[in-house]
Structure formats: C-alpha cells, structure tokens
Amino acid sequence: MSFAEFGGPDVLQLVDAEEPHAGPGRIRIAVRAAGVNPVDWRVREGQVLGAHPVELPSGVGLDAAGVVDEVGEGVTGVEVGDRVFGEGADTYADFAVLGAWARMPEGLTFEEAAGYPSVVETALRVMREVGVRPGQTLLVSGASGGVGSAVLQIARERGVTVIGTAGAANQEYLRDLGAVATTYGEGWVERVRRHGEVHAALDLAGSGVIRELVELTGSPERVVSIADLGAPEFGVRFSGVAGSVPAALAEAVDLISRGKLHIPVEKSYSLAEAASAHIDSQAGHTRGRRVLVI
Template sequence: MRPKAIAFATYGGPEVLQITNTDIPEPDPDQVRVAVRAAGVNPYDWKVRSGAMAAAVPLELPYVPGLELAGTVDAVGDGVGALSVGDEVSGPAQHAYASYVVADAARLMRRPATLDAERAGALPVAAEAAHRALAELDVMVGETVLIHGAAGAVGTLATQFALDRGARVIGTAGGAGLSRVTELGAEAVGHGEGVAERVRDIAPHGVDAVLDTSGAEVLALSAELTGDPARVLTLADPQGAQRHGVRFSSAGPGRDHTAPALEQALALHERGTLSLPLHATYPLDQAAEAHRTGEAGRLTGKLVLTTG
C-alpha cells in the first residue's frame, strides 16, 4: 500500500483537505525518516489552509500541513548518530499529516514507552510556545504569574512550567476548566466579566507577569494588574498587543525553544506530573473534520490525527 498524506491544492474551507498518495521521502544526512503514528493539529494549520496567511507565508501548492509528530524512526541520514531505526520519537516536523515524514534528527526527542504517541505527537508546538513565553517574560522563583486560558493546551503546559520554575500561578478558565487548573496546582479564577476583580481578591497587590493564551480581550486589564506592560505577553492577540503596548511572541528564527521545552516536559512526565489534555483524535483521513472542530472553538485540549 502506498503511503498517504493529507494535502490541499487550493485555499479554502476544511473540504479542500484531500487524501493523496505520496512517495516515501529520503532523509538528508542530518535527518531521519519517521513512520508517523500521530500528528498534532494546530491553529496555524487551518490558518494556512484557509489562505488567511497566504500573503505572509506563500506556499507551493499542493501543500501538506502539520508541524509536529510522534512515530518510529524508519531510516537515518548518513550524518545521524544519536538515533537509530526503530527508535520511538516525537518532535517538530514539517508536513506531518502523512504516513512518512523526514525531520531534523537534532530536534527530535526519544519518546518514553510510558508516554502515549497521541500526547507525544501533540506536545512539541504547545510546549515550545509555553516555554518561550515564560522565558521572554523572565518568570522567576516566587513571582505571581497570571495565565489566561490556563486550561487549554498551551495554558496547561505554561501553568506546569511556571509552577516548576517556583512561581505562584493564577489561571483563568471556565466551566470544567476551573477544576483542571486547580488539579495542576494553580489557583483557578473564572474568566469573563469581572476577572480583574477576582484576581485582585486573591492577589491584592497585583501580579508580577501575565501570559495570555486566550486572545480574549484581556490585555488592558492585564497591564493594569502588573503595572508594567513589558511584563504582559500574548501568544494569541497580536493586534491587541500593538494597541495596548504589551508584548506579542511568535515562533521564528533564533526564538525556537523546542529543545528546552521538550526537556522540561519530559522531566515532568518522568515525575508523573505532566498533563496534556486531548480534545479528540481522528484518523488521518478525517483531517477535514479535525479542522472543522478546531475552527469551531471551545476546545478542551489538543486535536490529534492518527495513522493506525
């Protein structure tokens, strides 16, 4: 059976995602080929598919989306010494919606048998964003950090990473997310109208830093709570960041925190405390449905595609 991939040949809605036959790729000297078991689905994927990023990120069509995976090393490049055929790995990789993908060997981590492939495949992008944001905010031991959207995938990891740094974490969420935030060891606060007052009730002197993963019009009140817009960072609201004079962070050259992020996540896993919620998993050929679910919002965790 020929390997498969999900690709779009034109920009549009989820229906433009189509399953297609592909050739088995060959790794460059510093790469490995991975037989994919799981691939994370991220907002970036449906933004590029829709054409919303066409001007900023021109693509050669047809294009196979996907930024992260977990799977089994199937072949190694001549210059790779740290990984071998048969190793279970996870990490960032382009065009991950496929049966086989080539990836830079240096950016992959070995997946422990105790970490299931679905969560391992959903981990790299969210972990990198969470780690990068906390590093750019320079969160220190003993500081109080407010994380908006603390029950989501990035927020959940940012909460765990901040607690692991020795910070006090207040996390906003709604519904069942409130108990999830509490279970992580943070102090949960309901989001929405009146959130600033609820935060002040438990942190009367304000907070030292704020991370917004929600994009829910919280930047002005966040700057008030810190008294310092430089210690407010959003991963989800670049226009709001510009309006309110706070910081926006996105992945880019020289800003990649994948290695330390996966190292910290793996350390938490080894201690038995790593939590990464999954909203749903879909077979690879149902990628369009995964995109529909993602674009509808109200996710309780990551979306994942599986190949078998």
C-alpha cells in the same frame, strides 16, 4: 493531507503524495499520531506567513510521534525502529521528516507523545519572554488548552504562582494542575484582582483581553500573546517564532519522566477527519490536546 489554496477547513484534501526522505541532519518517521495545533489552521488560513512561509500546494502539521524508518546523513544517537516524538513539516501524513526529535519517555502512547513538542516549546518560550520569576504570580488567559496545561505545570515546578482563566467546566482541571482558577466573562478582571498582584500575563486564547492584561500587570512589556495578532497595537509582544525545539524536547522528556508534566488528549481523530479537528481547535475550550491518529 494538503491544501492548494488558503481558506477554511474545507480546503484540506486527503491526497496521494510522494514519500519524503530524510536529508542530512533529519530523520523520517512512520507517523503514528500527529498533534493538532492552532498554528496549523492559522497557516491554512494564511495568517502567519511571516513566521511560516507557505508554497502552495502545501502539507499540514508540525508535530508527530512515530517509528524511525530512515536516518539522514550525519545523524547519530537514533536508529531505525526507535519510537520518537518531535517537530518537522507536513506531519499530517503516513510519513514525515523531523528536524528535531527525542526518544519517547516510557509509558507514553503515540497519541499522547504527539501532543507535546510544539506545546512545550511554546510554553517554555513565552514564560521566558514574559520574564516571570519564582515567587511571582503569572496570569494565564485561556489556561486549559495544550500550551496552558504545560505552562501551569512548568510554572508550578519553578515556584511560580498561576492564576488561570477558563470556562466553568474546566475550573477543577486548572486547580488539579496547581493553578488558582477563575472563569472568564463579565467581571473577570475583578475576580483576578481578588487574588492579589499580577506580575506577568500570557494570552493563549486570543479572546480580546490584551488591554485588560496590560491593565492588570501595569505594563505591556509584562504581557505576551500567542493568539491575538492585534497584540502589537497595545505594545504587547506577539510570540510566533519557535526557539530551540531540541532543548524543549529534552526538558519535556525530563518533566514527563519525573511525573511533573502530563497533557491529556481531549480528542483523537482519523487523518480523514483533519478538517473536523481544525474546526474544533478554532472553536477553543480545549482541555489538553487534539491529535490525529494515523
């Protein structure tokens, strides 16, 4: 899957391309599933060129799960035929090169595994950046998507109380993940206040609530956004640059293996349906993850 110009979902084109190969420190996989992340359509629109430089024409996708079929120079601990998931470049494809990977935990399907890499890395990063500690309360705006699902479960494991906002249809889902659930929309700030002091907040949906999150926490330094490019206007950090993906994958494997983290796949698409997946991702209201099945 490729795009030759920045724009809407219609710029995505299914094309024949040269197969990539694993350079030093990299592996190539036969892709079985690719995760669909909001950053994918932000890159397609040219929104985040500072963090994700693009040379046109460009492939699409960061996350994937599949079977190793080529191992680059200097790589140890993985062999052709291993089932892995990880992060790389241009993963909406039959073959993709990964720069960070881990063996898939037992019991995960390729579809499920493809939904974890960027999501868990982002969840761990923003929780670190916002500085929330055990015993404190974290407010998560837009809590039912992939990153929110991970944050809620990781926070519960770390002894952090979470208040999550989501649509009415996702309230039970948030409660199942250990959050205090409330709806967004008119009166949401007062509904949050009824649950007590908020020590930190994450904006995961970009729904124009930065001012209110600052008000609820008492300081812009206690708020981090991954979705509102205007957040810095309020003194709030916009987090868009990945930290250590290998460390995040190792933590994901540990949490999944111990039954402490599960992110459901809300919907699967074929590679040819990538534009539809982007349209749905941009519309929001996701419960868990969207993936492409290759």
